[in-house]
Amino acid sequence: MASLVGSRVERKEDKRFLTGKGRYTADINLANQTYAIFVRSPHARASIKKINIDKASKSSGVVSILTGKEIADDKIGGLIAGWAIRSEDGTEMKCPGNPPLAKDNVNFVGDPVAVVIAESLAEAKEAAEKVEVDYKVLKAVTSTADAMNGDTIHEGIDKNLCFDWLLGDRQKVKEAFDKADKVISIDIVNNRLIPNAMEPRACVADYNAASEEITLYTTSQNPHLSRLIMSAFGNVAPEHKLRVVAPDVGGGFGSKINVYNEDIVCSWAAKKINRAIKWVAERSESFLTDIHGRDHVTHAELAVTKDGKFLGFKNETIANLGAYARVFGTVTPTYLFGPCATGVYEIPAAYTNVKAVYTNTAPVDAYRGAGRPEATYTIERLVEKASMELGIDKTELRIKNFPTVFPFKQTLVHTVDSGDYVAGMEKAKQMADYKGFEARRKESEAKGKLRGIGVTSYFEACGIAPSAAVMSLGCGVGLWESAEVRFNPTGQVTVYTGSHSHGQSHQTTFAQIAADELGVPIENIDIVHGDTDKGTFGMGTYGSRSLAVGGIAIVNACKKIVEKGKRVTAKMLEANPEDVEFKDGEFIVSKSNKKKTIGEVAFACYLPGVRDEMKSPLPEGDEPGLKETSFYDPSNFSFPAGTHIAEVEIDPETGHVKLQKYTACDDFGRIINPMVVEGQVHGGLAQGIGQALYENAEYDETGQLMTGSYMDYTMPRADNFPEFNIGYTCTHATTNPLGVKGCGEAGAIAAPPTVMNAVIDALGGQEVTMPATAEKVWKACKNLKKSNAKAA
Amino acid sequence: MIKSYRVRILIKGEIMGKISLEVNGRKVEKEASDNTLLSTFLREHLQLTGTHIGCDTSQCGACVVHVDGNSLKSCTALAADVNGSKVTTIEGLETNGKMHPMQEAFKKLHGLQCGFCTPGMVMSAVDLLQKNKKPSDTEIRDWLEGNICRCTGYQNIVAAVKEAATKM
Numbered sequence: 029m030a031s032l033v034g035s036r037v038e039r040k041e042d043k044r045f046l047t048g049k050g051r052y053t054a055d056i057n058l059a060n061q062t063y064a065i066f067v068r069s070p071h072a073r074a075s076i077k078k079i080n081i082d083k084a085s086k087s088s089g090v091v092s093i094l095t096g097k098e099i100a101d102d103k104i105g106g107l108i109a110g111w112a113i114r115s116e117d118g119t120e121m122k123c124p125g126n127p128p129l130a131k132d133n134v135n136f137v138g139d140p141v142a143v144v145i146a147e148s149l150a151e152a153k154e155a156a157e158k159v160e161v162d163y164k165v166l167k168a169v170t171s172t173a174d175a176m177n178g179d180t181i182h183e184g185i186d187k188n189l190c191f192d193w194l195l196g197d198r199q200k201v202k203e204a205f206d207k208a209d210k211v212i213s214i215d216i217v218n219n220r221l222i223p224n225a226m227e228p229r230a231c232v233a234d235y236n237a238a239s240e241e242i243t244l245y246t247t248s249q250n251p252h253l254s255r256l257i258m259s260a261f262g263n264v265a266p267e268h269k270l271r272v273v274a275p276d277v278g279g280g281f282g283s284k285i286n287v288y289n290e291d292i293v294c295s296w297a298a299k300k301i302n303r304a305i306k307w308v309a310e311r312s313e314s315f316l317t318d319i320h321g322r323d324h325v326t327h328a329e330l331a332v333t334k335d336g337k338f339l340g341f342k343n344e345t346i347a348n349l350g351a352y353a354r355v356f357g358t359v360t361p362t363y364l365f366g367p368c369a370t371g372v373y374e375i376p377a378a379y380t381n382v383k384a385v386y387t388n389t390a391p392v393d394a395y396r397g398a399g400r401p402e403a404t405y406t407i408e409r410l411v412e413k414a415s416m417e418l419g420i421d422k423t424e425l426r427i428k429n430f431p432t433v434f435p436f437k438q439t440l441v442h443t444v445d446s447g448d449y450v451a452g453m454e455k456a457k458q459m460a461d462y463k464g465f466e467a468r469r470k471e472s473e474a475k476g477k478l479r480g481i482g483v484t485s486y487f488e489a490c491g492i493a494p495s496a497a498v499m500s501l502g503c504g505v506g507l508w509e510s511a512e513v514r515f516n517p518t519g520q521v522t523v524y525t526g527s528h529s530h531g532q533s534h535q536t537t538f539a540q541i542a543a544d545e546l547g548v549p550i551e552n553i554d555i556v557h558g559d560t561d562k563g564t565f566g567m568g569t570y571g572s573r574s575l576a577v578g579g580i581a582i583v584n585a586c587k588k589i590v591e592k593g594k595r596v597t598a599k600m601l602e603a604n605p606e607d608v609e610f611k612d613g614e615f616i617v618s619k620s621n622k623k624k625t626i627g628e629v630a631f632a633c634y635l636p637g638v639r640d641e642m643k644s645p646l647p648e649g650d651e652p653g654l655k656e657t658s659f660y661d662p663s664n665f666s667f668p669a670g671t672h673i674a675e676v677e678i679d680p681e682t683g684h685v686k687l688q689k690y691t692a693c694d695d696f697g698r699i700i701n702p703m704v705v706e707g708q709v710h711g712g713l714a715q716g717i718g719q720a721l722y723e724n725a726e727y728d729e730t731g732q733l734m735t736g737s738y739m740d741y742t743m744p745r746a747d748n749f750p751e752f753n754i755g756y757t758c759t760h761a762t763t764n765p766l767g768v769k770g771c772g773e774a775g776a777i778a779a780p781p782t783v784m785n786a787v788i789d790a791l792g793g794q795e796v797t798m799p800a801t802a803e804k805v806w807k808a809c810k811n812l813k814k815s816n817a818k819a820a
Numbered sequence: 821m822i823k824s825y826r827v828r829i830l831i832k833g834e835i836m837g838k839i840s841l842e843v844n845g846r847k848v849e850k851e852a853s854d855n856t857l858l859s860t861f862l863r864e865h866l867q868l869t870g871t872h873i874g875c876d877t878s879q880c881g882a883c884v885v886h887v888d889g890n891s892l893k894s895c896t897a898l899a900a901d902v903n904g905s906k907v908t909t910i911e912g913l914e915t916n917g918k919m920h921p922m923q924e925a926f927k928k929l930h931g932l933q934c935g936f937c938t939p940g941m942v943m944s945a946v947d948l949l950q951k952n953k954k955p956s957d958t959e960i961r962d963w964l965e966g967n968i969c970r971c972t973g974y975q976n977i978v979a980a981v982k983e984a985a986t987k988m
Contacts, residue, residue, distance in 0.1 A: 038927055045935030046923040048870015048910035055869035226874045226882060226936040226970050278936025279970050311875040531934030531971045703930045710973030738879035746961040746974040
């Protein structure tokens with residue numbers, strides 16, 4: 029049987045999506061359901077003096093109006109940060125309470141203060157307009173860089189500082205800088221982004237008074253984790269009385285990791301009114317209340333010798349957490365950022381210092397790449413600048429500082445098991461025709477255009493796990509993953525995974541893995557996920573962890589099935605279990621022609637008796653049935669890496685940047701389905717290029733979101749991109765049995781510095797902040813003309 | 821634009837009317853208020869939830885359907901506006917259980933990931949090929965400017981449209 033792992037298997041999930049049969053949360057309607065509309069703060073910072081619901085309560089169709097008072101009276105808990113970070117001085121981070129409905133204070137535009145539940149959506153909207161909230165408006169803090177100098181947002185949190193965290197050794201770095209021939213320094217802003225999964229968030233909560241069970245259908249990347257948080261911290265219901273279902277979910281990119289206010293409020297309220305409640309975000313609500321991403325202000329320095337060896341690295345960053353610290357809000361700018369900020373280089377001394385600040389803006393949390401795009405942007409912009417200042421070719425400078433021996437003990441935290449960074453660079457250069465660039469630059473010049481080339485070499489730590497490591501760094505849970513493999517009596521297999529697909533293709537790629545492990549045709553394998561009532565507890569999907577953690581759990585559970593199969597076969601065929609081999613779905617007694625198919629063995633496991641022709645005895649000590657579970661906790665993160673090269677052409681008359689070529693050469697270890705991996709790379713690139721050239725979330729000084737719709741926030745469109753040139757090198761991960769590494773975030777991590785390095789190259793080294801809009805670039809072009817005129 | 825629109829007055833001045841359409845080859849007639857968007861009518865009144873709502877400013881294109889053969893963002897029209905029309909939604913693109921060449925091409929070339937923008941994207945792409953049998957890459961990318969996808973980076977969508985063009 030040909031191996032399916034490594035093949036371009038068409039997706040099992042596609043037909044339902046292509047024929048309109050997907051079932052997203054907003055498609056679910058329950059009998060006798062009501063509709064929820066949230067009353068949200070129009071102010072970025074205010075105290076709530078009074079809420080008057082008298083008029084609203086009399087509005088037609090209103091079932092119930094609930095505020096922060098009721099939710100506090102019922103002792104429903106708030107939203108939490110999942111990762112405890114300690115400051116350099118040893119103190120614990122400072123987190124404010126974040127009630128699902130604000131009672132005393134609101135801290136960003138969109139912070140919910142009440143929920144109106146009515147018989148119809150129109151009636152809920154109409155009544156919500158009649159809820160009168162008397163606010164005392166306070167001065168908002170919105171700037172990342174100045175947040176520490178602003179008014180105190182949360183009582184008791186001085187300077188709006190959640191923590192002041194250090195990773196690395198300041199003294200060693202000082203010594204390295206003292207020895208340097210040259211110090212390259214850079215000030216950069218990592219612009220705030222809004223994830224914008226195309227499916228707006230939604231939830232439908234139902235209460236069954238007979239079983240006293242709440243069922244919540246919600247747009248989540250991790251239903252089990254949501255249930256845990258809602259139960260343990262939200263006090264909504266005990267876990268066994270709370271079922272969370274994340275059906276088809278239309279993209280997440282990190283924005284659907286968090287449990288949100290609406291999940292808790294609707295679940296709690298459904299029980300209160302004893303009816304189902306449906307809430308679907310309008311896009312403008314998504315803009316205001318989905319978690320945002322990035323938003324760093326950084327000063328970084330690189331100490332180098334004159335021949336280009338890196339000696340030391342400093343990174344001083346202010347990270348904006350928004351109004352509250354959420355699930356991955358505190359780890360994203362620390363352990364997901366700091367360790368990767370030294371990039372793919374051997375740098376003897378380094379530190380990263382992060383001051384995480386609160387502002388009156390939407391909470392900032394993990395968005396595709398989470399910390400690693402910010403890290404890569406910092407080091408790769410710095411390295412590119414070093415190449416300009418040292419006059420060393422940008423690819424040679426990088427190669428000079430690559431590690432060549434693996435495992436590579438990276439400066440700050442990670443031991444990278446495998447990789448070949450030089451091979452990746454060489455292949456990328458070849459794919460991009462790096463040598464031919466000067467000729468292309470001249471061609472562009474002849475047309476009156478400026479052409480630039482930018483390079484990025486990155487590595488990233490993904491496959492977020494292992495529990496021992498992450499818990500020692502402050503994570504509130506272990507980040508293992510589970511799988512359950514059920515072999516049905518008649519030969520089909522159902523695989524339950526604790527991870528979740530919201531576009532990642534688990535139904536196909538996980539089935540490929542199980543098909544190979546068990547020798548069962550892929551059409552007889554179903555992957556089930558997204559329902560806490562189905563399968564075992566799992567941690568969900570984020571941080572490119574599904575395959576490298578969840579996929580291995582499936583492999584391990586399948587191996588247990590095969591082990592039992594060997595014992596059963598030995599009993600059936602009167603052989604020693606050690607003499608039974610398993611290959612392509614058959615158990616074969618070695619040096620004989622005796623064998624049983626896995627289907628026969630499964631059947632035997634369910635009919636462990638003897639009757640007439642049927643002889644299916646089970647070995648002593650084995651129970652009937654064929655179902656195995658694995659909870660896999662890996663020994664390390666996985667470390668994909670690669671080199672990307674971009675070329676841009678700028679029209680100096682308009683400032684328009686056209687991305688002409690984009691080459692990505694990545695090392696994802698062993699690839700399960702090349703078609704799916706290409707899709708992941710394309711999508712990540714689009715988001716990364718979006719950050720560099722188009723996307724920006726902007727608040728004004730009063731805390732109003734200026735980019736709150738698709739009319740104002742530039743989403744990349746089909747006509748913004750050239751055809752991407754994708755290639756791979758492959759070094760297998762040595763830390764998991766499949767040899768796989770994560771691939772979901774690489775594009776979003778590598779693309780921003782790659783594109784910006786190209787833009788800045790075209791602009792003769794002039795700094796431009798992301799996104800490199802026509803206006804900014806046009807101004808830079810004017811400066812360039814002036815300085816060229818001066819030089820002439 | 822409004823054809824034979826029969827109205828009656830209900831509570832609070834909300835106007836209800838009978839909407840008659842031919843949807844996916846089937847005649848339907850339903851009461852709906854005058855401010856019902858075509859997208860809402862399809863999803864809530866006809867339970868055709870394949871047509872998705874991804875924004876509130878008519879930008880994302882997840883709700884594209886065909887009205888009398890032309891693609892239309894169904895959130896930009898009132899159901900009453902298109903009364904009497906023939907509407908095709910993503911659910912109506914198959915013939916005798918066989919997927920349309922555009923649907924096949926999207927599957928073959930991985931032109932979708934989470935599937936949310938897909939119905940609108942496919943309906944829009946089908947209309948492109950009705951109007952331009954052999955579009956260039958640039959023409960495809962320009963045409964799809966009104967459909968936002970956050971997953972695919974568009975590359976495989978463009979490839980799928982080209983593939984479908986060879987089969988239609």
